[in-house]
Amino acid sequence: MKRPDWLRLLALLILISGVVYFHLNIFFPKLIPNLFKLAIMERPINILVLGTDVTHDLLTRRSTSEVGRADTVVLIHYDPLSSKVSLLSIPRDSYVDIPGYYPQKINAAYVLGRVELTLRVVENLTGAKIDKYIIINTRGIVKLVDLLGGITVNIDKDLYYVDRAGKLYIDLKAGRRRLSGREAEGFLRFRHDASADIGRIGRQQDFLKALASALASPRAFIKVPFIIEVVLNNMKTDLSLKEFIILGNTARMLELKEIVTRTVPGEPGNNQAGSVWLINRLELKKIIARDF
DSSP states (O other): OOOOOHHHHHHHHHHHHHHHHHHHHHHOGGGSOGGGOOSOOOSOEEEEEEEEOOEEOTTTOOEESTTSOEEEEEEEEEETTTTEEEEEEOOTTBEEOOTTSOSEETTHHHHHHHHHHHHHHHHHHHOOOOOEEEEEEHHHHHHHHHHTTOEEEEEOSOEEEEETTTTEEEEEOSEEEEEOHHHHHHHHHOOOSTTHHHHHHHHHHHHHHHHHHHHTSHHHHHTHHHHHHHHHHTEEESSOHHHHHHHHHHHHTOOGGGEEEEEOOEEEEEETTEEEEEEOHHHHHHHHHHHO
């Protein structure tokens, strides 16, 4: 009886395992056991994400995000031990102390001192050490969503608003919709109802989860070089290219249930800064202790 060729069997097993792993990595990355996941974040990290609005230079009339306010402020914490991601949205009207200036809305920090000052303000507010930052403008969101073939979200009510000067046209009907890039921009920026910025934050959190799901799809994997190009051309960050790629691959491996969204607790109020969000510091401290 011919003895089995163990070397060939081992080579065949390795080949099959490689094919299965490659297939899972493209089509079902979330099914890969933690022990076998490659190129993912290995230590806890806090990342501050700033979304800048688009303003127009008075001299050139060209749109720019350099002088705009940071209307989206999100602190992201990733814990590799639990594979959990915590997102803390900070309302743009949060009334905070700004070092070197008088207390005012947090979105003014970016105008006064760009990302460096904004980092200090958020660290002082939360007590969390920020490791990296990402600044992205609305143009990048529009291009990314179109590249992915749209993003599907649930819209809880009709959203309508027109700002001709700001070139913003929002007309979205309630229901489950697949949004184009321009429609996604409107979905993210709409705040012209009773819930104002707090309602917008809820939509932004829903969008981020939908985006994470879309980026984990096989369609997105095939377009990785184009996605990286779009993102890098429309953002500023202190992440290295290697760190950025590892971060993106880590996001692909996450289940939506592993993403926890929070909003800085507080209540609306009025003072010398106008309509503001008065932060409940005690409740915020509990959130930071639990999720960051």
